Amino acid sequence: NMQFTLYNFPIDASIKDESGLPWGCSVQPFAPLSEHQQTDAESAGVGSVRLGDVARCSNCFGYINRHAVFQRSKWRCPLCQVSNAVPAESRYASLVARAHLPELRHALLEFDADADVDATDAPAAASGGDGAAADEQQRQQPVFVALVDVTGGCEWIELAKKSVLAAVEALPEECLVGLLTISERLGVYDLGSTVPHVRHLPLPASAADPPPMPLGLLAPLFVRLGTHKASVLAAIESLHSQQPTQLPAAAAEPELLGLGAALTALVDYIADEPRYKHGRLLALLQARPTLGDGAVPLDTCHLCPPSAAFYRGLATAACDAGLCIDLLCVGTRLAYVTPHLPFDSLTADGAAPLSAGDGADSLGLAAVHWLCTYTGGTLLLYSRASAGNMPHDVYRLLSRPMAFQCLLRLRTPPSVRATVLSPVQPHGTFADLLQLAGCDSFKSLTFEFDFVSPDGFAGQQSEAAPVVQLALSCAYFCPVRRRLRRVVRVHTVVLGIARSPQEVYEKADASVIVSLMARKLLTPVVEKAMPISEARLVAQDWLVVLLSHYSQYMARLASRPIGKSSDVSFSRYPNLKNLTRFVFGLIKSSLLSSSTPPPADVWIYLNSVYSNLAPSLLQRAIYPTMSSWGAPSILSSPSVNLSASGLSTSTCRLFVCDALFMLVMFYLAPSTEPTSQEPPPLFPPAKDSTPLFPPAKDSAIRLTLDALKKQRPTTPLVVMCRAGSAEQRLFDALLVEEPTPAGGTFAAFVDELHAELAKLLPSLPSPR
Numbered sequence: 001n002m003q004f005t006l007y008n009f010p011i012d013a014s015i016k017d018e019s020g021l022p023w024g025c026s027v028q029p030f031a032p033l034s035e036h037q038q039t040d041a042e043s044a045g046v047g048s049v050r051l052g053d054v055a056r057c058s059n060c061f062g063y064i065n066r067h068a069v070f071q072r073s074k075w076r077c078p079l080c081q082v083s084n085a086v087p088a089e090s091r092y093a094s095l096v097a098r099a100h101l102p103e104l105r106h107a108l109l110e111f112d113a114d115a116d117v118d119a120t121d122a123p124a125a126a127s128g129g130d131g132a133a134a135d136e137q138q139r140q141q142p143v144f145v146a147l148v149d150v151t152g153g154c155e156w157i158e159l160a161k162k163s164v165l166a167a168v169e170a171l172p173e174e175c176l177v178g179l180l181t182i183s184e185r186l187g188v189y190d191l192g193s194t195v196p197h198v199r200h201l202p203l204p205a206s207a208a209d210p211p212p213m214p215l216g217l218l219a220p221l222f223v224r225l226g227t228h229k230a231s232v233l234a235a236i237e238s239l240h241s242q243q244p245t246q247l248p249a250a251a252a253e254p255e256l257l258g259l260g261a262a263l264t265a266l267v268d269y270i271a272d273e274p275r276y277k278h279g280r281l282l283a284l285l286q287a288r289p290t291l292g293d294g295a296v297p298l299d300t301c302h303l304c305p306p307s308a309a310f311y312r313g314l315a316t317a318a319c320d321a322g323l324c325i326d327l328l329c330v331g332t333r334l335a336y337v338t339p340h341l342p343f344d345s346l347t348a349d350g351a352a353p354l355s356a357g358d359g360a361d362s363l364g365l366a367a368v369h370w371l372c373t374y375t376g377g378t379l380l381l382y383s384r385a386s387a388g389n390m391p392h393d394v395y396r397l398l399s400r401p402m403a404f405q406c407l408l409r410l411r412t413p414p415s416v417r418a419t420v421l422s423p424v425q426p427h428g429t430f431a432d433l434l435q436l437a438g439c440d441s442f443k444s445l446t447f448e449f450d451f452v453s454p455d456g457f458a459g460q461q462s463e464a465a466p467v468v469q470l471a472l473s474c475a476y477f478c479p480v481r482r483r484l485r486r487v488v489r490v491h492t493v494v495l496g497i498a499r500s501p502q503e504v505y506e507k508a509d510a511s512v513i514v515s516l517m518a519r520k521l522l523t524p525v526v527e528k529a530m531p532i533s534e535a536r537l538v539a540q541d542w543l544v545v546l547l548s549h550y551s552q553y554m555a556r557l558a559s560r561p562i563g564k565s566s567d568v569s570f571s572r573y574p575n576l577k578n579l580t581r582f583v584f585g586l587i588k589s590s591l592l593s594s595s596t597p598p599p600a601d602v603w604i605y606l607n608s609v610y611s612n613l614a615p616s617l618l619q620r621a622i623y624p625t626m627s628s629w630g631a632p633s634i635l636s637s638p639s640v641n642l643s644a645s646g647l648s649t650s651t652c653r654l655f656v657c658d659a660l661f662m663l664v665m666f667y668l669a670p671s672t673e674p675t676s677q678e679p680p681p682l683f684p685p686a687k688d689s690t691p692l693f694p695p696a697k698d699s700a701i702r703l704t705l706d707a708l709k710k711q712r713p714t715t716p717l718v719v720m721c722r723a724g725s726a727e728q729r730l731f732d733a734l735l736v737e738e739p740t741p742a743g744g745t746f747a748a749f750v751d752e753l754h755a756e757l758a759k760l761l762p763s764l765p766s767p768r
């Protein structure tokens with residue numbers, strides 16, 4: 001799935017600069033095929049085609065596609081416009097046969113990669129013996145390893161047990177599994193034993209201490225789940241806390257946790273074993289690393305700590321070894337959080353207020369998160385109140401199809417240069433080739449485009465439309481099909497050319513634009529320690545500059561002098577009307593808010609979520625989507641502004657607010673609960689006696705909620721509340737356009753934009 005900020009590519013750099021809009025795309029390399037695409041693939045017989053028989057350009061090595069132009073015994077590559085020979089014995093030699101070839105009929109294709117496939121997506125001459133290696137990997141089964149932090153109390157251990165048991169239930173019996181524990185020692189379970197047996201290896205406290213025994217010298221770490229399932233379950237049940245039952249009153253030091261040394265030993269073992277090149281590690285943590293390499297200091301306010309370099313290097317080694325790392329963490333002093341909930345909000349179950357925590361409560365995610373960021377894994381952070389969702393999320397995570405050993409290349413026209421903004425490892429040998437140890441259907445990557453020269457497309461000889469092609473080579477594992485197979489997915493998209501800013505604006509996508517801008521803003525905060533306040537100012541300045549470009553062009557289009565005011569809602573272009581609101585939501589979110597910043601762990605978690613989301617889901621995170629319902633089975637409006645006036649002017653009393661982490665059904669009818677201790681709501685409840693709330697489970701509104709839950713990567717918090725109830729505070733916090741502790745109103749933001757433009761516009765040259 002590829003989505004572009006501009007579906008009409010600017011013809012040259014001057015048109016791009018004049019429009020003021022960012023240029024790039026968001027891709028979901030392993031997005032599930034739609035039913036229509038699956039039907040097309042089956043009817044076209046894609047699975048029966050050897051990928052080695054699919055033609056590739058001799059110049060750019062792009063795959064032949066439906067936009068190729070055939071001329072006698074040649075075909076012209078739509079990517080680079082170079083002509084390629086069509087041999088007489090080729091499957092493309094016959095005009096009649098070409099009409100039925102799947103690669104010439106469909107934009108997105110997924111092929112089974114057989115022994116002659118070049119896994120590096122490079123020219124065949126450079127592949128050497130990679131085909132045999134790919135064929136060998138195809139017969140292997142993936143490895144799943146659980147690494148459990150046992151320094152927590154009994155409540156944490158029980159939660160960890162449930163989560164690992166959920167993982168076992170999600171996995172097919174053919175896969176290989178392993179179980180490790182971590183504290184100041186690394187516990188290695190012998191899952192082949194009928195009686196739970198664990199070998200403890202001391203972890204080094206400093207570089208001067210000897211490393212742990214190589215794991216290859218122990219009993220086999222991984223066993224086939226179907227053969228040893230009883231032993232695996234017994235080993236999980238035997239997990240126990242290594243925290244002392246009676247803690248001394250003066251004890252202030254946390255339990256020692258040697259995460260860095262433990263993971264180094266595991267990565268070294270997997271890297272030395274060719275059998276285990278498709279691995280996934282599920283690390284369950286409730287404390288920060290405090291021992292040896294990778295120990296994280298108590299500086300919770302630093303989003304770019306020195307120890308981050310160690311984990312970035314370890315993540316690189318894990319990616320090279322084929323190990324994808326998922327981190328599931330529980331913060332003991334955090335309440336339920338979403339990007340817009342103020343940190344003094346109550347949780348849905350009335351738990352303790354959200355706390356920024358102190359150094360002792362930090363999990364060190366500012367350093368540790370690189371383990372999943374660089375390997376393609378998932379980072380999940382739970383509060384004490386929401387931790388009960390972890391087993392369910394683990395089951396969902398491992399039940400989804402997964403791509404291992406991913407190699408990805410985005411091909412663009414010769415005049416366009418693509419730069420990846422997402423933190424992804426480049427391939428060590430081939431230029432512009434990216435690698436991920438793992439990738440699921442929710443993983444999204446962001447690319448930015450620029451012209452190689454200012455002439456852009458105007459300097460090329462052909463006037464052919466620009467074409468972009470995404471190629472993904474991976475080992476595809478589906479728990480339902482219970483096998484691992486190497487596939488190559490090719491997606492080709494043809495774009496238009498814009499010869500004026502108007503044509504650029506007409507085909508722009510606001511959600512993809514804000515997705516790209518969020519990545520550009522947040523990456524320097526994590527990688528270069530840019531202050532959050534500076535990123536916030538950059539976001540607002542960018543919007544002001546964009547509006548000034550837009551105002552200049554609109555004045556030129558109308559042949560009038562440029563004024564002191566601007567159309568901040570892009571009213572002439574409906575596709576951009578929400579762009580200002582999206583930027584406002586991003587600025588007001590917890591990541592960029594001018595209010596008290598969240599704990600570093602929460603900030604890193606939200607940033608990790610943002611960086612992996614597709615634009616449609618990211619938009620819900622920064623500016624929730626609210627719909628109004630005339631009745632439980634009647635949708636009145638799919639989009640309502642997130643303000644009290646938007647609700648008060650609606651004739652409906654039933655609303656659904658989708659904020660990604662939270663789904664709220666709100667009913668504008670008074671609650672019978674006492675509310676004397678609650679602050680006054682943003683708007684008074686209507687006096688209404690409309691029947692049954694919550695609505696019936698088979699009503700359209702409840703079915704909509706159920707469908708939205710399934711579209712989320714993790715289990716969202718679902719709240720159904722009436723006006724005047726305690727839970728209304730959760731709904732009020734999602735009305736982003738109203739004043740909250742995170743910032744002012746949208747109306748005040750617009751006034752500020754007008755004030756900035758009134759200063760800037762008169763200084764700009766008059767349109768010609």
